[in-house]
Amino acid sequence: MLKIVNLKAAINGKEILKGLNLEVKPGEVHAIMGPNGSGKSTLAAVLAGREIFEVTEGQIMFEGKDLTTLSPEDRAREGIFLGFQYPIEIPGVSMNNFMKTAVNEVRKYRGLTPLTAGEFLKMMREKKELVEIDSKLTNRSVNEGFSGGEKKKNEIFQMAMLEPKLAILDETDSGLDIDALRIVANGVNKLKSSENAVIVITHYQRLLDYIVPDFVHVLYNGQIVRSAGKELAYELEEKGYDWIKKEVDQLEAN
Amino acid sequence: MTSYELIDTVQELKKLYLIQKEELGLRLPAALTQIQQDAFNAFNQLGIPTTKAENYRYTDLKPSFSKIYKTALSSQEIQIEEDALFNCDVPNLDTQVEFILNGRYVARQLDLTVLPSGVVYGSLLNAWSEFPELVGKYFAKAADYKDDGLVALNTALALDGFFLFVPKNRQIKDTIQLITMLDHTDNLAVNTRNLIILEDNASAHILVCDHTFGESHFLSNSITEIFAGENASFHLTKMQNANNHSTCLDGNFIYQQANSQVIANAISLHGGLIRNHFHVKLDGEGANNITSGLYLTDRNQQITNHTLIEHLKPHCMSSQLFKGVLDDEAIGAFNGKIHVHPDAQKTEAYQVNRTILLSDTAKMNTKPMLEIYADDVKCSHGATIGQLDDEALFYLQSRGISKKEARLMLMYAFMDEVVSTIQIPGLKERVEELVSKRLRGELSRCNHCDFKCH
Numbered sequence: 001m002l003k004i005v006n007l008k009a010a011i012n013g014k015e016i017l018k019g020l021n022l023e024v025k026p027g028e029v030h031a032i033m034g035p036n037g038s039g040k041s042t043l044a045a046v047l048a049g050r051e052i053f054e055v056t057e058g059q060i061m062f063e064g065k066d067l068t069t070l071s072p073e074d075r076a077r078e079g080i081f082l083g084f085q086y087p088i089e090i091p092g093v094s095m096n097n098f099m100k101t102a103v104n105e106v107r108k109y110r111g112l113t114p115l116t117a118g119e120f121l122k123m124m125r126e127k128k129e130l131v132e133i134d135s136k137l138t139n140r141s142v143n144e145g146f147s148g149g150e151k152k153k154n155e156i157f158q159m160a161m162l163e164p165k166l167a168i169l170d171e172t173d174s175g176l177d178i179d180a181l182r183i184v185a186n187g188v189n190k191l192k193s194s195e196n197a198v199i200v201i202t203h204y205q206r207l208l209d210y211i212v213p214d215f216v217h218v219l220y221n222g223q224i225v226r227s228a229g230k231e232l233a234y235e236l237e238e239k240g241y242d243w244i245k246k247e248v249d250q251l252e253a254n
Numbered sequence: 255m256t257s258y259e260l261i262d263t264v265q266e267l268k269k270l271y272l273i274q275k276e277e278l279g280l281r282l283p284a285a286l287t288q289i290q291q292d293a294f295n296a297f298n299q300l301g302i303p304t305t306k307a308e309n310y311r312y313t314d315l316k317p318s319f320s321k322i323y324k325t326a327l328s329s330q331e332i333q334i335e336e337d338a339l340f341n342c343d344v345p346n347l348d349t350q351v352e353f354i355l356n357g358r359y360v361a362r363q364l365d366l367t368v369l370p371s372g373v374v375y376g377s378l379l380n381a382w383s384e385f386p387e388l389v390g391k392y393f394a395k396a397a398d399y400k401d402d403g404l405v406a407l408n409t410a411l412a413l414d415g416f417f418l419f420v421p422k423n424r425q426i427k428d429t430i431q432l433i434t435m436l437d438h439t440d441n442l443a444v445n446t447r448n449l450i451i452l453e454d455n456a457s458a459h460i461l462v463c464d465h466t467f468g469e470s471h472f473l474s475n476s477i478t479e480i481f482a483g484e485n486a487s488f489h490l491t492k493m494q495n496a497n498n499h500s501t502c503l504d505g506n507f508i509y510q511q512a513n514s515q516v517i518a519n520a521i522s523l524h525g526g527l528i529r530n531h532f533h534v535k536l537d538g539e540g541a542n543n544i545t546s547g548l549y550l551t552d553r554n555q556q557i558t559n560h561t562l563i564e565h566l567k568p569h570c571m572s573s574q575l576f577k578g579v580l581d582d583e584a585i586g587a588f589n590g591k592i593h594v595h596p597d598a599q600k601t602e603a604y605q606v607n608r609t610i611l612l613s614d615t616a617k618m619n620t621k622p623m624l625e626i627y628a629d630d631v632k633c634s635h636g637a638t639i640g641q642l643d644d645e646a647l648f649y650l651q652s653r654g655i656s657k658k659e660a661r662l663m664l665m666y667a668f669m670d671e672v673v674s675t676i677q678i679p680g681l682k683e684r685v686e687e688l689v690s691k692r693l694r695g696e697l698s699r700c701n702h703c704d705f706k707c708h
């Protein structure tokens with residue numbers, strides 16, 4: 001589904017991703033962990049097409065297409081979803097209008113007719129129930145005045161509405177209390193299928209108790225330096241990142 | 255003589271006054287001719303304001319007054335297609351449509367209607383002859399012609415416009431839609447004068463639609479005086495949609511007594527040069543004023559919003575919100591002042607101006623001002639000029655929304671704050687639609703209107 005080969009990306013001339021490789025297949029859950037500043041959020045933004053990052057080398061193939069040539073909106077229409085670490089408040093744009101426009105633009109791209117008002121409302125209702133989002137939130141402007149937890153739930157709601165093939169959740173657990181974390185994780189699990197895939201970016205093993213990964217990768221200094229099963233997350237929780245940093249730094253010194 | 259006289263300079267405008275005086279002077283009420291004479295003398299002193307005057311610093315009127323115009327002298331035989339006129343109604347809106355063409359009230363039935371309730375509306379010129387005392391009591395009392403050349407010019411030359419009188423305790427439920435149309439095969443200069451009087455506990459809503467018809471160059475210098483008595487409530491929305499050769503100088507002078515409430519919006523959709531001026535006097539405790547403006551300006555268009563909100567008595571509230579989007583080579587200005595007089599303790603006054611520039615060549619000047627002479631007040635002002643928020647743009651795009659559509663959504667959201675201050679039932683939706691069309695570049699003329707304004 002997704003194949004990243006030797007990806008290098010920079011912002012304002014400063015290289016953040018330094019030759020990253022990753023392959024994700026349908027039905028898989030990948031967790032990406034790593035110390036602060038290792039490039040986790042950059043990877044998420046680059047996959048979604050944030051223009052301030054420049055891809056200087058390497059390839060991102062998604063379902064056989066070269067993603068780097070696509071605009072952010074076309075990537076979304078192809079089935080990529082980014083759950084933002086800090087969802088943006090947009091006063092004056094209603095959730096309803098936002099979702100209706102988004103869903104219908106994605107449908108149009110895929111050669112489907114736009115949803116009727118009735119179909120759309122029904123879909124909204126169903127997805128709201130699915131992800132346990134307060135129905136009042138969708139009557140407001142996008143994220144405006146939402147609490148941290150509500151914003152994250154709203155990300156999962158949007159994911160449910162857009163039905164992506166690949167969801168990249170950037171620190172969706174940060175700032176959540178234990179109840180909100182459970183709701184968010186439940187939402188992700190309900191949307192999971194053998195057809196789609198999830199990349200979870202997180203600092204903490206806690207989220208991975210709820211969203212169980214098939215693979216855990218450690219990102220350090222712009223590269224994936226270690227990949228293993230979910231047990232790696234427990235090891236990191238226990239020992240921190242220093243041992244990995246040391247190993248990597250030593251290797252490089254040699 | 256012909257109905258239109260050529261004018262091309264200020265000298266010609268002055269000549270027009272003298273001709274008008276000779277032609278019509280004897281038929282006009284003495285009180286009016288006296289005021290006109292005084293205003294003319296004032297205009298001789300003041301002239302057309304230049305950019306050296308602080309209030310006109312950002313509005314260069316010279317090009318507008320350097321063109322050659324004709325000007326309407328007397329009522330013409332005006333052919334108006336009633337159907338077209340009615341089609342200009344805002345759909346789904348209960349309005350009573352009134353019409354001003356080239357500065358003259360166009361009667362569909364009567365020049366002046368007097369309802370059993372005591373409500374009077376129609377031609378200001380007719381109101382002068384039928385109710386000289388009433389009109390004389392208010393006329394030129396809010397708009398001071400002694401310190402502004404444009405007010406002086408209008409007061410000296412304007413003959414007609416819309417008149418509304420709502421007596422004590424009377425409410426006009428239906429919105430009055432005043433369509434002010436400029437239409438001539440030649441370039442035309444017009445001075446229009448409106449007078450609106452609400453006595454204590456009276457209320458009314460007016461929607462003014464400014465249109466131009468055809469491609470002629472128009473110079474419109476219009477003044478509206480509004481008097482709101484104690485506890486009166488008045489709502490004014492202006493929709494400006496004129497061609498790119500036109501100059502719209504629009505002065506609004508609002509005088510409010512205790513506990514009155516006035517809401518005014520200027521929605522500037524189109525126009526070569528638009529200058530909106532709002533001068534509000536809050537002269538009774540508990541008076542409340544909300545004045546806002548929305549501007550969508552592109553190509554070589556110019557827009558200025560100029561305000562002066564005077565708090566004369568304690569416990570009054572005023573709030574100003576002006577927002578707009580400038581594109582291409584457009585030039586915008588906001589020059590607004592809150593003036594709190596020494597007696598006006600416990601004043602609450604707010605002022606905000608926000609502009610988005612879509613191009614590198616658009617230009618905005620903003621000057622929010624506070625002048626406070628009382629010590630127990632709550633006032634704030636602020637201004638921002640910026641671009642669309644890149645992060646918000648990316649957020650929308652990341653959900654599959656095209657960049658173009660995302661930009662429109664953000665611009666629309668930006669302006670929604672002003673649109674939502676419109677409280678005339680049904681009108682908000684209509685304005686939303688027009689703003690959205692304007693943003694998409696689809697607004698060549700108002701929907702359902704047979705007049706092709708562009």
